[in-house]
Each structure stands twice: as structure tokens, then as C-alpha cells.
Amino acid sequence: MPTVVLDQKGRITIPSEVRSRLGLKPGSRLELVLEGDRIVLRPARRLRARDLLGIAGQEEVELEDVECALGETS
Incomplete structure (x- = not known):
């Protein structure tokens, strides 16, 4: 299991193999x-x-009901 280090601002870096496996991107x-x-x-x-x-x-549903719900009636 990878270990991460908390920096002074409370941030961690997720190891590249974990990011890759989960499909995480910036x-x-x-x-x-x-x-x-x-x-x-x-x-x-x-x-x-x-x-x-x-x-x-x-x-x-009726088209009029949808338009009414969307506030598109006059």
C-alpha cells in the first residue's frame, strides 16, 4: 500500500499508479x-x-405541462 506525506498546507499527492488505476486526471x-x-x-x-x-x-405528459414547468408559457 502506497504511503503519502501531508505537506505544510495539508495537501497530499496521490501516487501515479493509483491515479492511473482509477482514471483520475487533473x-x-x-x-x-x-x-x-x-x-x-x-x-x-x-x-x-x-x-x-x-x-x-x-x-x-402533455407538451403544455412541460412548457408550463419550464416557465415557457405566455
Whole structure:
């Protein structure tokens, strides 16, 4: 298991083999979770509209209802 060092500003560097294995790139977001006396970093999951498709089943709506919800009616 790799060891990291905390610098004076509280930063660590994630070893390249770990970044590579997890597909982390500059700008990648990570979640920091405290589990007892442990610090767990994991890639933050970004939720996309596509991920929600079908989660509530199918529902028919009228175009007017959608426009009203979007505030696009006159």
C-alpha cells in the first residue's frame, strides 16, 4: 500500500499508479469520507440525466405541462 506525506498546507499527492488505476486526471473530483479513524477518498460520482432515465417508470405528459414547468408559457 502506497504511503503519502501531508505537506505544510495539508495537501497530499496521490501516487501515479493509483491515479492511473482509477482514471483520475487533473481536475477530477474526489469525495472525502471519514470512517471512524480512517480517511477515505473516492472518485465523486457525477449524476447525469441519462442515469435517471426510466428510474420512475414511464409517464405520459402533455407538451403544455412541460412548457408550463419550464416557465415557457405566455
